[in-house]
Amino acid sequence: MNNDSLDTVLKKDARYQREAYNFVFEALEFTLKKIKEKRHISGQELLDGIRDYALQQFGPLAKMVFNKWGVHKTDDFGEIVFNLVNSGLLGKTEQDSKDDFKDRYDFETVFNSDKEEDLPQRHKGH
Numbered sequence: 001m002n003n004d005s006l007d008t009v010l011k012k013d014a015r016y017q018r019e020a021y022n023f024v025f026e027a028l029e030f031t032l033k034k035i036k037e038k039r040h041i042s043g044q045e046l047l048d049g050i051r052d053y054a055l056q057q058f059g060p061l062a063k064m065v066f067n068k069w070g071v072h073k074t075d076d077f078g079e080i081v082f083n084l085v086n087s088g089l090l091g092k093t094e095q096d097s098k099d100d101f102k103d104r105y106d107f108e109t110v111f112n113s114d115k116e117e118d119l120p121q122r123h124k125g126h
Helices: 004-012 018-035 044-069 074-086
Strands: none
Touching: 004 018, 004 074, 018 044, 018 074, 044 074
């Protein structure tokens, strides 16, 4: 990725931190490895990859990390992706649209840290 191009994107739209853009690229790579073929992926596929990669990387802190980066809902990832598309850093097909990212899942539900399996396990005897 060209840092100068990303700097230009960040100057045009300062809503999201650089880390959010970098995370989208990492999640894209993660998703392509997961589907085991090099091809265009849909917005929904990317959002699924973002969710899975975030849970792997940040666990129950994912929502907090995203919020720190300025990302509060799936629509924000659509904004990030299309900022990258408009700057030439990502490609798209005629079928792709920001609507592909609209209200796909709720961060509070998906990244809920209150689930028992997400809580740290206590060592026996403590």
